[in-house]
Amino acid sequence: MILGKVIGTVVSTRKNELLIGSKFMLVQYIENNELVEKYIVAVDSAGAGIGETVLVATGSAARLALDKKDAPVDATIVGIVD
Template sequence: MQLAEVLGQVVSTVKEPGLEGLTLLLVRDTEEPSGPGYVAVDVVGAGVGEIVLVATGGAARVAAGAAIPTDRAVVAIADTVIRSGAVTYSKS
């Protein structure tokens, strides 16, 4: 799993039936703030600017529902991130 920031939403009117009703988010790893973004299925209702936990591979499919075709899923919204004893992120 990795921490990522939600950059926006991806809207698609035509998609795999298993993805119907699910929100697609554009996110970017917090470790690479200038890196490329990627799409993840949102299963927790995250919003733009929030720091989230992204599961990948089989864990993402389980979180989204085993029949969902996805490699990445947003599975948690971070309230606080503590690194080396210091708070590096706190949800306002």
């Protein structure tokens, strides 16, 4: 799991058909309660917005979180931190 802050959206005009309708977010890593210069693009399954702190699952867990086991996904936002 990665803790991060959503800093923007990523727009894709062409994508794999399994990802049509998915929202992509740009997430900046948080380490030791501080933002670091490290970023990841993640599919949003939690309805996160810009400025929110989120939990990101990576690897095969990212596909399972989307219920799309064949989708080419390596990172999925799975939770919003209060």
